[in-house]
Amino acid sequence: NIDPESLLPKLPSPDELRPFPTTCAVIFKGHEGRVRSVCIDPRGIFLASGGDDGCVRVWEVLTGRQLWSAKLADDDAVDAVRWRPGKDTAILAAAAGEDIYLMVPFSIISPELEQNSRDILDAGWGYAASNPSKTANVVSTKELPAKWSRPGTRLEDKGVLVKVTVRSTVKVINWHRRGEYFATVSPRGQSSSVAIHTLSKHLTQLPFRRLKGLAQSAQFHPSKPIFFVATKNSIRSYDLARQELLKILQPGAKWISSFDVHPGGDNLIVGTYDKRLLWHDLDLSTKPYKTLRYHKEAIRAVRFHQGGLPLFADASDDGSLQIFHGKVVGDLMENATIVPLKVLRGHQIKSRLGVMDIDWHPREPWCVSAGADGTCRLWN
Amino acid sequence: IGPTHDTAEASQSKVQIRLTTRHSDIELPEDPGVLLVSTGLRRYALSSLVNNLLHTEKPIPFEFLINGQFLKTTIDEFLTANGISAESTLTVEYTRALIPPLHVASFEHDDWVSSVDVLSNTSSAGKWAASDSVRAGQERILSASYDGLLRVWNMSAELLAISPPPNNSGRITSVKTAKFLSPTKIVSGGMDMTLRIWNYSDSSDPTESASITPALELYGHNWGIESIAVHTPSSRILSASSDTTVGVWSAKSSEGTPAPMNLLPNSTVASNKRLKLSKNSAKPVPQRGPLSILTGHTSPVSSVIFAPNDSTVAYSASQDHTLRTWDLPTSALVDTRTTGHSLLSLVAMPKINLLATGTSARHITLIDPRTSATTIAALTLRGHTNAVVSLATDPESIYGLVSGSHDGTCRIWDIRSVRPGTTELGGGQVGESVYSIERESAKAAKKVAGDGVKVFGVSWEKEVGIVSVGEDKRVQVNRGTVGNGG
Ligand SMILES: [Mg+2]
Numbered sequence: 001n002i003d004p005e006s007l008l009p010k011l012p013s014p015d016e017l018r019p020f021p022t023t024c025a026v027i028f029k030g031h032e033g034r035v036r037s038v039c040i041d042p043r044g045i046f047l048a049s050g051g052d053d054g055c056v057r058v059w060e061v062l063t064g065r066q067l068w069s070a071k072l073a074d075d076d077a078v079d080a081v082r083w084r085p086g087k088d089t090a091i092l093a094a095a096a097g098e099d100i101y102l103m104v105p106f107s108i109i110s111p112e113l114e115q116n117s118r119d120i121l122d123a124g125w126g127y128a129a130s131n132p133s134k135t136a137n138v139v140s141t142k143e144l145p146a147k148w149s150r151p152g153t154r155l156e157d158k159g160v161l162v163k164v165t166v167r168s169t170v171k172v173i174n175w176h177r178r179g180e181y182f183a184t185v186s187p188r189g190q191s192s193s194v195a196i197h198t199l200s201k202h203l204t205q206l207p208f209r210r211l212k213g214l215a216q217s218a219q220f221h222p223s224k225p226i227f228f229v230a231t232k233n234s235i236r237s238y239d240l241a242r243q244e245l246l247k248i249l250q251p252g253a254k255w256i257s258s259f260d261v262h263p264g265g266d267n268l269i270v271g272t273y274d275k276r277l278l279w280h281d282l283d284l285s286t287k288p289y290k291t292l293r294y295h296k297e298a299i300r301a302v303r304f305h306q307g308g309l310p311l312f313a314d315a316s317d318d319g320s321l322q323i324f325h326g327k328v329v330g331d332l333m334e335n336a337t338i339v340p341l342k343v344l345r346g347h348q349i350k351s352r353l354g355v356m357d358i359d360w361h362p363r364e365p366w367c368v369s370a371g372a373d374g375t376c377r378l379w380n
Numbered sequence: 381i382g383p384t385h386d387t388a389e390a391s392q393s394k395v396q397i398r399l400t401t402r403h404s405d406i407e408l409p410e411d412p413g414v415l416l417v418s419t420g421l422r423r424y425a426l427s428s429l430v431n432n433l434l435h436t437e438k439p440i441p442f443e444f445l446i447n448g449q450f451l452k453t454t455i456d457e458f459l460t461a462n463g464i465s466a467e468s469t470l471t472v473e474y475t476r477a478l479i480p481p482l483h484v485a486s487f488e489h490d491d492w493v494s495s496v497d498v499l500s501n502t503s504s505a506g507k508w509a510a511s512d513s514v515r516a517g518q519e520r521i522l523s524a525s526y527d528g529l530l531r532v533w534n535m536s537a538e539l540l541a542i543s544p545p546p547n548n549s550g551r552i553t554s555v556k557t558a559k560f561l562s563p564t565k566i567v568s569g570g571m572d573m574t575l576r577i578w579n580y581s582d583s584s585d586p587t588e589s590a591s592i593t594p595a596l597e598l599y600g601h602n603w604g605i606e607s608i609a610v611h612t613p614s615s616r617i618l619s620a621s622s623d624t625t626v627g628v629w630s631a632k633s634s635e636g637t638p639a640p641m642n643l644l645p646n647s648t649v650a651s652n653k654r655l656k657l658s659k660n661s662a663k664p665v666p667q668r669g670p671l672s673i674l675t676g677h678t679s680p681v682s683s684v685i686f687a688p689n690d691s692t693v694a695y696s697a698s699q700d701h702t703l704r705t706w707d708l709p710t711s712a713l714v715d716t717r718t719t720g721h722s723l724l725s726l727v728a729m730p731k732i733n734l735l736a737t738g739t740s741a742r743h744i745t746l747i748d749p750r751t752s753a754t755t756i757a758a759l760t761l762r763g764h765t766n767a768v769v770s771l772a773t774d775p776e777s778i779y780g781l782v783s784g785s786h787d788g789t790c791r792i793w794d795i796r797s798v799r800p801g802t803t804e805l806g807g808g809q810v811g812e813s814v815y816s817i818e819r820e821s822a823k824a825a826k827k828v829a830g831d832g833v834k835v836f837g838v839s840w841e842k843e844v845g846i847v848s849v850g851e852d853k854r855v856q857v858n859r860g861t862v863g864n865g866g
Binding site for chain 1: 526767
């Protein structure tokens, strides 16, 4: 008699899969109320965070020192913060209510880098005025999809240089890898729920006038002109060049909270409010390749390591983060190896909310989390 | 010999020992030759034996090493544990026991303290200066703070001088590192990417107060400066920057290159506007550029030092996991040692040809930088529970180290105190700390990951003791019994 289990390939043990984060190294304190979003800058030096206090804060990753902050809103939370990719600028995008702000925290960068960053943000002023025909065919006679303006002296003196006002509260920001475009998602925005913004033209476009379902998140493919949009139950991929639908993934979830695309572009993880984490291999089928049920409460954020380490993580309202090994093999015949590595605990649960967001360091096996308890934490 | 007869029982076995030491000031006046002692003896009885042989007036506590390992048990238990025959003659090395360093003072600041340096007759700046330029009791402590200011203190915790705030067009001024170049010159670096040379006047005239005044600004880094090293005889300064480079500078304005225009505070419209709007009335000082910028690291450089016996060679440690060796006259990268972790601190142990580097992975790795060395990590020191961000050597033992960590402790190590490591941790030799110094400010509180009490800098000088600084906004001085170091 052969035990069928013994025929399955053995998964490596976590000990063989080091390095991965195991310990809380830094606690970032300063936000009043929940921290909603975290993002480490492309060099791995600064952590940006946004929260219910309407503030964006920038911290020194290694020490937890707060270096810069700006209060963007009195009544709205900062729901998303994302650094512009690339090392030629230091530009941070953050959303509070219906406003997306683009900022250069000049006090922590060199005059030269400040100037490069300002030049990138300033290039688009006046574009709409000098190119009426191009903007006209986007908006026709209707209301503009977004208004690009200067945020006023108080914020400009802080380095907050551009305000983009859309029609409905923005919950998600994701940049295109080249830093020329960024996408925003306003779940209650109906036909204007997904917007793509062009930085050099200060131009906003609404590519999906008839999106079926409530938009949750959206992201650019890491290398191809493909765009992913998640609604409550499914994730669609679109060819941006041909403007056509490519695929509809069905994670089988009641309510998707978040997803992330593997840096290789062929795999995708999905987090759901119904406590599940799903791995989709885009080469296999529209159904998940693996379903992972480890959390007792909703999963709010999922993220792949972007710097070459086979790691991914999720964040949950049960107060924990879970770290996984996720190795994608180039070979089409071989499927991804997925091994749960570590549960990271430390955040306090506040009003049934736990960990709101996560990000990875660009090179190191370190991740950072945003907590409803008002802290961010670095794990290494 | 007293102790042998006093403690030995007839039934207990005996062992022949030969006593040796590496420290000339505690050598035995006459060689007692081979001694026969009871295997039931422990450290304390052996310590009495050596004190008897030395005819010391006040007993000196000693530690004993057999085959490079500290004796923590009876000799008998040691022999059994290590499979050594009691028939053989044991060579027993004795060394002054480290005294647990006691807290002697704390100096309070307004903000986090990032770095500390000591000026004493035996500190490097003191040794380079004319003899007796720092008299006993006139030692000075230099602290650098996130509030952007430098402070000089005397040993009575009196603040003697504070630096004026720099005018850098609205950029953050937090200082990360500062050192005495001489009893009258200081160099500092920090988040504003600028190295600053200051004149320090200690003012021997008691009617005048001491002062720190700006003398020179050095531009060339594109991101913050994390650490500096100085070699006063050649006026050379090295800087480690988050911009992934090491800067080589002269402390003399006559030797510097022109300052790079694109990095000056008045170089861009926005920056220049803020410069003019600021109410800072600081007098302009000369601005210069680097002698050389060393490129090769791929992530922020955390620490840089001159080779202890050759000021034309530098070592740097980086978050890119590497330790690099540089030839300064040619600006050439000579050697790269790759480790498994982000490296955050670096110190040389010159007499034993090792470099100690502290990591984000909570340990200290000892590396033999000589190209002839075959193994990368000679020894790993484990015990900290968070990043090891500062290191200093024991002024009185070539085997001693102190480390400062984000876990809120300083640990004291004797690298002879080792055991074989487990395979899980990568094997090799593993050391354990001899003592741990906690922050006085947080004695009772149990802190997660050192939260609120991270140590950022540590220094160890003979006259002053162990001086550590950190997130608790304090300089903390710890010292062992006088004459016993630490
Ligand atoms: Mg595949």
